[in-house]
Amino acid sequence: SEPVARYALGLGDDALVLAHRLGEWIANAPELEEDVALGNIGLDLLGHARSFLTYAGSAWGRSEDDLAYFRGESDYRNRQLFEQPSGDFAHTIARQLFASAYFDALYRALQRSTDPTLAAIAAKATKEVDYHLDHSVQWLLRLGLGTAESHRRMQRGVDAMWPFVGELFSPEPEADAGGALEGVAVDPESLRAAFDELVPRLITDAGLAVPTIPFAWGGGREGRHTEALGPMLAEMQVLARAHPGVTW
Amino acid sequence: SEPVARYALGLGDDALVLAHRLGEWIANAPELEEDVALGNIGLDLLGHARSFLTYAGSAWGRSEDDLAYFRGESDYRNRQLFEQPSGDFAHTIARQLFASAYFDALYRALQRSTDPTLAAIAAKATKEVDYHLDHSVQWLLRLGLGTAESHRRMQRGVDAMWPFVGELFSPEPEADAGGALEGVAVDPESLRAAFDELVPRLITDAGLAVPTIPFAWGGGREGRHTEALGPMLAEMQVLARAHPGVTW
Amino acid sequence: MVTPDDDPDGSGLRRFEELLASESRVEPTDWMPAAYRKTLIRQISQHAHSEIIGMQPEGNWITRAPSLKRKAILMAKVQDEAGHGLYLYSAAQTLGIDREEMFDQLITGRAKYSSIFNYTTPTWADMGSIGWLVDGAAICNQVPLCRASYGPYGRAMVRICKEESFHQRQGFEILLALMNGTEEQRAMAQESVNRWYAPALMMFGPPDEDSPNSKQSMAWNIKRFSNDELRQRFVDMLVPQAEILGITLPDPAIRWNDERGHYDFGELDWNEFYEVLAGRGPANTVRVSRRRTAHENGAWVREAARAYADKQAGASGA
């Protein structure tokens, strides 16, 4: 149905945009092991994105690539955290920590969706996200507790990504659609408790301060984005758009 | 004539691509004065680019914007130095030093072109490039002789841009076109002596080593570019290409 | 009245009051009340910060400007803003505060700047809206400041206002080109104006009854008109321009009031204003941290320049 497709589109965009950002690290990471690790995480997320977008597109007769390459910025539905620039390694780890904690809670819950496709995608993704979260936590500790410089940078990273945490728990716009998502979608608000139990504790364990910075407005699910998304999409879509309608 | 238009196109692309790179610094410079200075230099170069491209386009019934926004990477004719990523401030200064020394010699000579349009553009540009060269030289000295860190970075910058210096003096492809550019175009080879007299001395005065790194192949004037140009054009052209044929 | 320590015979204060009464300028060497100095430092440095932070929402489109002419105009404009920041820091410096100190307040998030720059610029049309609405509102605010009692500030404003009105005209032209363009371009312009209209009106600050500091500033000849007066002036200016553009201002309550000789307009949602002011706007953190990152990444450059200058001074002194 239309609301389910739109719900899947949002989830797909979250994963796609973050996967793209992680891809930017390849051949640029601080050590080869991280070229591999960030690539792995990016690949997993790209897999999730493709599953969600294919499912969403099936409602509209559009392929995953139609959706990924031929929508403009204001048609992208990802929450703003995922589009944030990769910054230095600490920024990336902070973004990934928040993202993975959110995905982890989300996909666990989504496995119980009454929509079998969404439940199946979530079941597969949960295992992968488990590893992603662990990866971020390990680095959070290393950087938070490592050297004075890494501590400073990790705090900066956490602070920079923090304003985009609040939006993760804002309602799905389709939730109002006459109950069509009842039992299908996860209410983001229901994920907040697990996140709030876990993430501040991790930050504290890493010797860092839990930010008191206010959350930004958000609005990614309504197509409102930060200034980071436009240039990212320009690069991502340039080749596909130069040759519309072809097969690669 | 066609060869003159193609010659002007190459000169226009040189200035345009470098102007775009300098624009990337705005709101990111090490101090406000440099936001202003790099913006000024970029604006001057953009002015030169517009003059050259307008002149080139007049031979083909195409506007400056047709040429800037609706040619792909392999149709861009700039020499590769100008498309190099801005890197840190020292990379930018090194790129600008080489560029300004080249432009300075080129435009001085081009003022004597038998083509009155080219001569007029060059006459105006010469004065501006004079200031650009001075700006780069001042920073070369400050960074080369400033601190150990700035010395190290300035040497890196000079080394990184050096491979692209050789191409500046390679022949214009149109020079073979049956003598059509005789008296119109400047033979790049004729600029080498002034460059070689000036630039290594400046580098040495700044306490830096003149690189012994070999020159890269080049080929920008034939549309062969380094990997830096494609993503740059993707961003530069994205909006114009999304709305072909309109007026802004 | 208690005479302050640095003005034991009260002659400074008398002269200061004479200057105000005669609409003359107070100059850096003149005696002035500590509160006047403090107010000016706060106001001028906030204005400078606004120029600096204001570079970003427009800087966002320099690399994507859709024509070379627009690219050139935009680069020049953003660069002008850096220049304005520099004049204003200089004006504030005459009051005895270092530029480094002010800049540090900015990049550590302790200083305020105009909340309007915490909005984002998702579309090209925002370059038009910022010019037309934001610079337009800024001009209404700033033209009276050209007569501000403090000399260096007033003189800086004269120069800035000249450039700002140029910028406003350019913004208007961007929107005009869009409104004369395709359906998509017109929609882009309208959507952008819908977003920027109310925030621009809020640039004049809260309604007069909620603006306690204004009265003192008016007495000191710093502020010349109340927030609501300026806001009215701005709306009166916008309405006919919107008609020329063929754009709809997103306030159905706008209509000419013959009795008042002004346009009536609707209530503003001040909650949004206070939300953004409190740091919950779309880009608060990003704006400050971008400039801080630029500053930190440039630390080695500034150190090198200082070290080189010291060596040169040492060499020429020897």
Added chain:
Amino acid sequence: MVTPDDDPDGSGLRRFEELLASESRVEPTDWMPAAYRKTLIRQISQHAHSEIIGMQPEGNWITRAPSLKRKAILMAKVQDEAGHGLYLYSAAQTLGIDREEMFDQLITGRAKYSSIFNYTTPTWADMGSIGWLVDGAAICNQVPLCRASYGPYGRAMVRICKEESFHQRQGFEILLALMNGTEEQRAMAQESVNRWYAPALMMFGPPDEDSPNSKQSMAWNIKRFSNDELRQRFVDMLVPQAEILGITLPDPAIRWNDERGHYDFGELDWNEFYEVLAGRGPANTVRVSRRRTAHENGAWVREAARAYADKQAGASGA
């Protein structure tokens, strides 16, 4: 024959020669001649460096891959290359050299890597050509190395070859999709193959008569076939695949020679090869400096990881 110091009775050498004669593996704990060790270190580390540097020409298109499937395949491939680099560094480490030392040689420009990666990838079709031609040539080179006498190297090559042949197939598929596509796509594929064909053939090294080191490597069961033999094998493999693709190999001299049972092909321009080798290729400096920059920018991360590990070790030791 002079017996080296670490093999006073010559028993090590005898055993080494027996292992070679029986086509068995030499293992890290076995005695081996210093020159054999040195040759292997050079070869394995150069191979590792090539994998690391080889990430860049393909990494260039990850952000612009034209479909999500291609994006995923490309990310996985570039990541495999990092993995190959890691296995190979491990294999080299068994010969008594540190990974840090090898990596330092790479990023300071003192170590060699395959010259092919100094070419650039201006078009998407280059992702096809690298897979089909460059990985294809690599496989021809590497399959015999699976039987290399040095155990850790041979075993690493087994794993690498499996993945490489997968990569080659993916490259072929990219070109096939382009050749089945529009006129523009076909032109893109052909133009790319025109650029990569000769450099790929040169990956086997200079003609046998100009390749003095090969003989010793063959005696040591490291190298199994001569440069020219491998090149011939590669051309024999390419020609029928090019026919399936409908792509023209840019060498008019290619024709079947019934007598030799092989395809004849034209002379290569070895000047170009030596130019690139000497650092005058399109991207020599860029490749090394990009990895060096990544390494330098990541120094604080590695230091933090070390400091944290030390603290953990200290805490658990206490």
